[in-house]
Amino acid sequence: MGVNTEPGPIGIAGAGRMAQALGRLLRERGEPVVAVASRNLEHARAAAAFIGVAEAVDYASLTRRANRVLIAVADDAVPLVAAALAEAGMKEGAALHTCGARGPEALAGLAANGVSCATLHPLQTVATPEQGMAALPGCAFGITGEGPAAAWAESIAALLGGRALRIAADRRPLYHAAAVMASNYVVALIDAAAMLMGAAGIGENEALAALAPLVRASAANAIGLGPVRALTGPLERGDAATVAAHCSALAAGIPPSVRGLYRAAGLHALEIARRRGLSEADARKLEEILRKGSDEDV
Ligand SMILES: NC(=O)c1ccc[n+]([C@@H]2O[C@H](COP(=O)([O-])OP(=O)(O)OC[C@H]3O[C@@H](n4cnc5c(N)ncnc54)[C@H](OP(=O)(O)O)[C@@H]3O)[C@@H](O)[C@H]2O)c1
Known part of the structure; x- marks a missing residue:
């Protein structure tokens, strides 16, 4: 050469x-x-x-x-x-x-x-x-x-x-998909959360300011403690009624892309909850709720 x-x-x-x-x-x-x-x-x-x-x-x-x-x-x-x-x-x-x-x-x-x-x-x-x-x-x-x-x-x-x-x-597409999820998809999740806040009556600027400490602490915990120790919330606790209430509320007037994101991210959070020790019976019930109606979402 x-x-x-x-x-x-x-x-x-x-x-x-x-x-x-x-x-x-x-x-x-x-x-x-x-x-x-x-x-x-x-x-x-x-x-x-x-x-x-x-x-x-x-x-x-x-x-x-x-x-x-x-x-x-x-x-x-x-x-x-x-x-x-x-x-x-x-x-x-x-x-x-x-x-x-x-x-x-x-x-x-x-x-x-x-x-x-x-x-x-x-x-x-x-x-x-x-x-x-x-x-x-x-x-x-x-x-x-x-x-x-x-x-x-x-x-x-x-x-x-x-x-x-x-x-x-030959692994670069996988490596880059990881980068996209850690960056662009975090932006997408924050935007979807702000849209749901909007549907709950909170304007975008106020919603972003209110979400900021939560987003920062969640990212810091996931990195500092690892995703399994960092996970909290209804999927980690096995609170099926709460997740069912979310899914019902998401059905009316919420863009399909936001509904799909809630369900897809929820299914992965459920896998983390399983690793954390959620019982298989609770996990199956939650999975059924999250998958219901998911064919309509993109
Ligand atoms: N931005 C990021 O967050 C980021 C992060 C990691 C890696 N990268 C990588 O960095 C590279 C540049 O990204 P960027 O965000 O800096 O993009 P950018 O700000 O949109 O700039 C794109 C550049 O590409 C040139 N370009 C576009 N089409 C072209 C064509 N057909 N022929 C020749 N030049 C063309 C433009 O040239 P003209 O000036 O001639 O129009 C411009 O200089 C990409 O490979 C991207 O994957 C970006």
Whole structure:
């Protein structure tokens, strides 16, 4: 492989939230970030200004300035950007992408040219570049690949005080499904809870403020005590009448997606309750209540 293992100039491919947050964190920690590339030069200029580098270029020009490229574009665009960099003549060095579900195979166009390729997925949610800069240091990074690119990925994880998680290429969809559940689905659960509060007559802002201590304590307990010790509530106690009352109340005027979420999350909470020692007779009764009418829900 024509791999240059000397740490060389770094180019950022992509101008979105992750590209900006990671690019600036690397630059502020003394890494030689030299340029930002995007399809849209205006986006590249704005990202370069945020990161603090002078050069905003197109993908072809990036290969003339950097021999290490961090690709942080929309998941479906990763192979396209890799192919564009390969076509522009990137033939050595290393490339990383930040997509969670895919391994280095998404960079096949570059690997075929002899570029060392790996995945560096920050296991963190980045809603804005500023928030990402605050949240990324100390997070875990899902890394797949070998050689200089994987070593570079591990060095970035270490530089940001994070944890390097080695993920087998064929397990990445499972790993990423876990990330989605821990992040996006928590958002979905909070939104559904706020909608039910709304149906109970409490406005969204007040509902979110009221739910906040409960959400924080539940997450802290699940992580600190483990899910089995953290679980409380009617499923854990075997309170069938309470769960039946919830299901009846959820039937009228509540969106099917919220009803489905209540039932699906309830069935999994019931599995935790079983692990915690709930009797099989109580568990079966609760399961029957939760499954009743579930075919109508999505
Ligand atoms: N945000 C998160 O919480 C998070 C967390 C972990 C990992 N990631 C990963 O980070 C990567 C970027 O995500 P993001 O949240 O930063 O996205 P984003 O803010 O929406 O930015 C997306 C970027 O992708 C580019 N893009 C979109 N379609 C393209 C195409 N067809 N060809 C070339 N470029 C294209 C856009 O380019 P233009 O500027 O040219 O429009 C833009 O720079 C993704 O792989 C994502 O899985 C994100």
